[in-house]
Amino acid sequence: MLSRLAGQRRAFATVGGRCSAAHAEILRRIRAEKLYRPITPSWREFCRDHMSISRRQADRLIALLVRFGPAYFELAEFVGITPEQYAVIEPVIQEGRLRSNGESISLVPENSAELVAAVHNILADATPAAPRPPLSRCDRLARIVARGRTLISQLRSCYDEASSEADRDQVLDALIYLSNALRDLDPSLPTVPRGA
DSSP: OHHHHHHHHHHHHHHOGGGHHHHHHHHHHHHHTTTTTTTOSOHHHHIIIIISSOHHHHHHHHHHHHHHOHHHHHHHHHHOOOHHHHHHHGGGEETTEEEETTEEEESSGGGHHHHHHHHHHHHHHHSOOSOOOOOOHHHHHHHHHHHHHHHHHHHHHHHHHOOSHHHHHHHHHHHHHHHHHHHTTOTTSOOOOTTO
């Protein structure tokens, strides 16, 4: 049973985002029923060693499935929408269709351009137009650091999810690029060479 589910999960992961809901459902079932225990007692180790995904990423996918259902994954594939943005759009999604301006758009690849435009319009209408007061230098810096932490977490997740050495090398190249770009702020910072 577990090997069949794991094989399905790998197949879904290679096909792409369209199968992410099914991917998340398989992960949810394996975790909920503790089907990983004959192989390893740890969910973290099972995810890392047998699913090529971090425990955190697996738990995140399961949480998104539980919170939003499969429609989130379908729309995210076509639009690249965040969970926070989906929460704004969720009320206008019904029965696999996004309803906007009197139109009903199916969540299918052929409608990607229409979906992107509709989501953009819905989010623009939902965004408050009131100007925000300017942030102090300290507040701006705190926000930049928070975004940096998020970026680091996302890069770490990409590295953990990489299925090949070439994929991991792409993540490392991105890290080196960012490190060297930050060096431009202060030339006394050391340059990070590739392979270091």
